[in-house]
Amino acid sequence: MRRGEAFHVRTGPPESEYRAAQAAQVARDAEEEEAAPPTPVVLPGDALWPAFSRAYPGVRWRTLAGKSREGIADGLAAVAIAMVSPDAPERPAPLDVRAVMRWIVVPDHTPDDLSAELLPVWEWLEKNALPVSALEDPAVAREVRYRVTYKLDGGPAGAETVKRRRRALQGAVAYAREIGALTGDPFA
Structure with a gap:
């Protein structure tokens, strides 16, 4: 003292x-x-892509490095653009869909935290998203492959970006098989 x-x-x-x-x-x-431990999210066997995209990162988030977290967010966001009903009305801009998905996959974020501009995009996604099992449809799988390998402007994505997105997609597919949403690997 x-x-x-x-x-x-x-x-x-x-x-x-x-x-x-x-x-x-x-x-x-x-x-x-x-x-x-994080509270596990219980999904129905045929969950819609946005709900699945919120649950999957929560399973692995605590053990991932920052770049891996970013890769998962980017990969799931790229896939989300393809996982929408083809006859969905009034599609939001893909850039807005990507922004919403990159935000919403972080386990600590909730839809209530979205900005006023992006909340309608999230609500639209919840109404018009395809179930995870739609990945077994060859047309949907083709569109997902396209979205993983190309940028929003239509140009090819960089090699490292494609690797990260594919890694995120493969992890998501493995998790979907684990919870029974998929019977096999649609990209094998």
Whole structure:
């Protein structure tokens, strides 16, 4: 106490004790966050693509590196553009669909957090999305392959981007088989 140390103005203890208490609280919070497993999302056997895209990353999110998380978000977003009913009315811009999907696949994000401009896109996706089992339709699988390998402007995507998207798609297909939404690998 006699070290000539400043006191924290609002709480009263010396600054060193205040900082030590804060560091201990941060460490406790981090331990609790890591110890608590994510709540598993139970999907129906034939879930729609947006619901599946929200559930799948939650299974793996805690163990993934940042670039892997980005790859999953980008891959699932690219696939989402193809996983829409062909006769869906008033399609939103693919750029908006991608933005919504990249946001919504993060487990901590909810549709309520979407901006006012993107919330209608999410609602449209929920109404017009295809079920995961539609991947077994060859026409849908072709469109998915196209969306994984090309950019929104129609030009070919870079090799690394395609690798990341394919990796995300293969992981999603494996998870879909695990939960019974697919009977086989439509891309094998």
